[in-house]
Amino acid sequence: MTVSQTSFGSHEPVLEIKDLTVKYRGDTRSTTAVDRVSFSIGVGEIFGLAGESGCGKSTIANAIMRLLRDPAEISGGSIRFGGKDVLAMRPEELRRFRWQDVAMVFQSAMNSLNPVMTIGDQIVDIYTTHAGYTRKESLRRAAELLELVRIDPARLKSYPHQLSGGMRQRAVIAMAVALKPSLLILDEPTTALDVVVQQEIMAQIKELQRELGFSVLFITHDMSLMVELSHRMAVMYGGRIVETAKAKDIHAAPLHPYTQALMGAFPPLTGPRVPLTGLADGVKFSNIADLQEVSPAHFVSPLPALQGAQP
Amino acid sequence: MSTPVSARPAPAAKEQDLTQTGAPALEVKGLVKDFHSGGLFSRASVRALGGVDLAIRKGEIVALVGESGSGKSTLARCIARLEKPTAGQILIDGTDVLKRDRFQASREYRSRLQMVFQDPFGSLNPVHRIEHFLTRSLTLHGKAGTPDQLRRRLDELMTTVGLTPDMLNSYPHELSGGQRQRVAIARALAVEPEVILADEPTSMLDVSVRIGILNLMRQLRDKQGISMLYITHDLASARYLADRIAVMFAGELVEEGESLDLLANPAHPYTRLLVSAVPDPARTGSYDPHERAALRAAVMESASCAFDGDAEQRCSATEPVRHRVGDPANEHWVRCHLYRPPATAASHALSAEPLESPDASPTDDSRTENKASA
Numbered sequence: 001m002t003v004s005q006t007s008f009g010s011h012e013p014v015l016e017i018k019d020l021t022v023k024y025r026g027d028t029r030s031t032t033a034v035d036r037v038s039f040s041i042g043v044g045e046i047f048g049l050a051g052e053s054g055c056g057k058s059t060i061a062n063a064i065m066r067l068l069r070d071p072a073e074i075s076g077g078s079i080r081f082g083g084k085d086v087l088a089m090r091p092e093e094l095r096r097f098r099w100q101d102v103a104m105v106f107q108s109a110m111n112s113l114n115p116v117m118t119i120g121d122q123i124v125d126i127y128t129t130h131a132g133y134t135r136k137e138s139l140r141r142a143a144e145l146l147e148l149v150r151i152d153p154a155r156l157k158s159y160p161h162q163l164s165g166g167m168r169q170r171a172v173i174a175m176a177v178a179l180k181p182s183l184l185i186l187d188e189p190t191t192a193l194d195v196v197v198q199q200e201i202m203a204q205i206k207e208l209q210r211e212l213g214f215s216v217l218f219i220t221h222d223m224s225l226m227v228e229l230s231h232r233m234a235v236m237y238g239g240r241i242v243e244t245a246k247a248k249d250i251h252a253a254p255l256h257p258y259t260q261a262l263m264g265a266f267p268p269l270t271g272p273r274v275p276l277t278g279l280a281d282g283v284k285f286s287n288i289a290d291l292q293e294v295s296p297a298h299f300v301s302p303l304p305a306l307q308g309a310q311p
Numbered sequence: 312m313s314t315p316v317s318a319r320p321a322p323a324a325k326e327q328d329l330t331q332t333g334a335p336a337l338e339v340k341g342l343v344k345d346f347h348s349g350g351l352f353s354r355a356s357v358r359a360l361g362g363v364d365l366a367i368r369k370g371e372i373v374a375l376v377g378e379s380g381s382g383k384s385t386l387a388r389c390i391a392r393l394e395k396p397t398a399g400q401i402l403i404d405g406t407d408v409l410k411r412d413r414f415q416a417s418r419e420y421r422s423r424l425q426m427v428f429q430d431p432f433g434s435l436n437p438v439h440r441i442e443h444f445l446t447r448s449l450t451l452h453g454k455a456g457t458p459d460q461l462r463r464r465l466d467e468l469m470t471t472v473g474l475t476p477d478m479l480n481s482y483p484h485e486l487s488g489g490q491r492q493r494v495a496i497a498r499a500l501a502v503e504p505e506v507i508l509a510d511e512p513t514s515m516l517d518v519s520v521r522i523g524i525l526n527l528m529r530q531l532r533d534k535q536g537i538s539m540l541y542i543t544h545d546l547a548s549a550r551y552l553a554d555r556i557a558v559m560f561a562g563e564l565v566e567e568g569e570s571l572d573l574l575a576n577p578a579h580p581y582t583r584l585l586v587s588a589v590p591d592p593a594r595t596g597s598y599d600p601h602e603r604a605a606l607r608a609a610v611m612e613s614a615s616c617a618f619d620g621d622a623e624q625r626c627s628a629t630e631p632v633r634h635r636v637g638d639p640a641n642e643h644w645v646r647c648h649l650y651r652p653p654a655t656a657a658s659h660a661l662s663a664e665p666l667e668s669p670d671a672s673p674t675d676d677s678r679t680e681n682k683a684s685a
């Protein structure tokens with residue numbers, strides 16, 4: 001199968017993933033966390049990735065960053081960044097790749113700051129080590145970065161435990177954009193942010209992204225945010241992509257029953273309370289088939305038989 | 312997981328519950344928390360909670376929403392006795408627990424009240440398997456039973472939160488973010504507490520699993536009468552699950568009321584900002600950052616209240632007081648100098664007596680000390 005989607009902005013994708021398969025081999029539990037996944041992200045494109053909890057989204061992000069460790073095994077497929085084979089990179093190439101080319105906000109962001117260093121020292125560290133700025137210049141930029149994510153620069157002197165969950169998340173976002181990467185991976189970056197702050201931060205990122213032209217891989221469970229922000233998106237289930245298209249097309253006409261469940265499951269903000277169910281009990285999708293193009297640039301995995309799936 | 316939501320309990324049943332015990336399941340009065348800030352030798356402190364009053368009835372679910380950094384987790388952590396409040400009272404069934412167990416929460420307290428932490432990556436010790444966390448909770452609180460019963464209980468707990476029993480053998484790092492969140496929920500449920508404080512328990516779950524967990528929590532409330540403080544940034548889920556919503560802003564509760572009414576008629580400027588900001592894919596084009604910034608500046612960056620010092624305003628000489636909003640049945644109130652009831656509701660005009668909260672007298676003093684909200 002070839003999924004040659006039209007990329008946004010440029011013909012040359014920044015990131016190109018083909019048939020990626022990742023397995024976790026445990027003595028009790030072996031999982032194929034990612035199963036023949038393909039997608040690409042163009043220059044200046046925001047690509048959204050949504051899906052079931054546990055369907056392999058973070059695993060894909062970690063694979064791109066080459067951060068998967070032992071029980072994990074990339075058993076097939078390729079990851080190319082700017083035409084280069086990421087899986088074949090040598091250690092010094094990898095270091096540059098991780099800091100200057102790609103930056104990632106981990107899902108565990110709230111818990112990923114160094115507990116014994118102030119926020120300021122951690123940002124200054126990034127600048128002095130990787131950009132060669134003086135300490136003074138780094139401090140000035142660190143203050144700017146915090147303002148970008150709506151944190152009072154006085155907080156440069158705070159230790160992580162002195163910040164709220166959402167503040168820590170924002171500090172990590174600030175660090176990720178510090179070095180102006182060409183690909184920014186955001187794994188659930190706003191779970192601890194109220195909608196007001198969340199929108200401001202995402203608007204800031206979008207503005208930066210327009211200005212600097214970087215690409216974004218945006219993982220979130222917040223479908224409205226994803227649709228609002230992404231150019232294209234993919235929906236995953238059980239390690240496979242079940243649907244991918246322009247975000248607006250998926251929003252307007254989700255085709256796969258799982259995508260429909262995701263789109264239709266949030267409770268309304270007006271009107272009476274209506275009982276909702278997630279996916280109807282017992283609805284499981286298995287043997288998910290390869291994607292097929294059903295309308296221009298809209299790919300869906302065909303359902304052989306609706307195994308008890310309900311509309 | 313996907314059992315449909317049962318109807319909300321009849322008000323009669325709730326009333327009965329209340330009269331049986333006479334006291335809310337959980338009540339905080341005038342809770343203040345100051346954090347030491349700055350360097351080792353600095354005496355500077357920040358006020359994270361400025362006199363919070365909140366009551367949760369038996370079998371009631373109250374959602375706590377608010378700005379990032381406004382003190383929601385601090386409130387929950389104080390109630391769970393993980394932080395020592397600077398001042399105030401925490402009452403469980405009418406008993407002041409800060410007086411009864413002065414230094415730390417007793418085991419009895421923890422078997423009645425459990426907390427689900429905001430960060431699922433920081434709250435599960437990485438050296439233990441999932442089975443350990445659940446078994447420990449069950450044993451500590453005498454719910455383990457025979458080995459057979461324990462095994463069944465473990466499997467059952469995993470299934471209720473939508474995980475498979477084979478994950479009991481996994482270590483936390485082998486689970487995805489949403490899977491960890493569900494383990495944290497299962498751990499709290501294992502204890503069968505009377506009160507659950509859940510700090511963003513479902514933020515990393517896809518909507519379809521999230522609905523399952525929300526339905527589960529509602530079922531626990533309906534069947535076992537559990538009371539819950541549900542901290543969330545997801546207004547839609549707050550509306551879906553909670554009987555009442557409380558809004559926190561800069562360390563204070565500024566508005567509270569029946570969920571549907573509060574979201575339909577937000578009275579505090581911050582609540583209005585929050586409600587207006589809920590993402591809506593139907594909105595054409597992206598949102599306008601300048602417009603939002605202006606709105607935000609009006610609400611959040613005003614150094615003082617525009618009505619401060621206006622001698623015409625009775626409340627401006629002191630703290631904002633609670634004003635009732637709309638129908639008293641909705642128990643909807645707001646604390647804000649700016650609040651003007653709609654012209655039609657002239658009987659609640661601002662010059663009227665401040666709304667008496669049922670328990671006003673003991674906390675009034677503490678409230679006048681700080682002046683924060685608009």
Ligand SMILES: Nc1ncnc2c1ncn2[C@@H]1O[C@H](COP(=O)(O)OP(=O)(O)OP(=O)(O)O)[C@@H](O)[C@H]1O
Nearest residue numbers: 024033053054055056057058059485486487488489
């Ligand atoms: N180190 C590991 N060992 C074994 N299994 C693992 C490991 N890490 C992840 N898994 C499993 O791989 C699957 C995919 O995990 P992943 O973290 O990629 O999910 P996710 O899509 O990011 O989910 P969430 O939205 O809940 O964060 C899950 O079922 C998880 O349990």
Ligand SMILES: Nc1ncnc2c1ncn2[C@@H]1O[C@H](COP(=O)(O)OP(=O)(O)OP(=O)(O)O)[C@@H](O)[C@H]1O
Nearest residue numbers: 162163164165166346359379380381382383384385
């Ligand atoms: N241990 C601490 N030391 C100093 N300040 C603290 C400490 N814990 C919290 N704070 C401060 O108290 C305030 C409230 O923090 P809290 O974590 O309660 O916010 P929150 O409402 O839970 O926010 P979020 O939605 O971002 O999680 C913040 O300004 C935070 O920086």
Ligand SMILES: [Mg+2]
Nearest residue numbers: 058107487488
């Ligand atoms: Mg994840």
Ligand SMILES: [Mg+2]
Nearest residue numbers: 164165384429
């Ligand atoms: Mg918090």
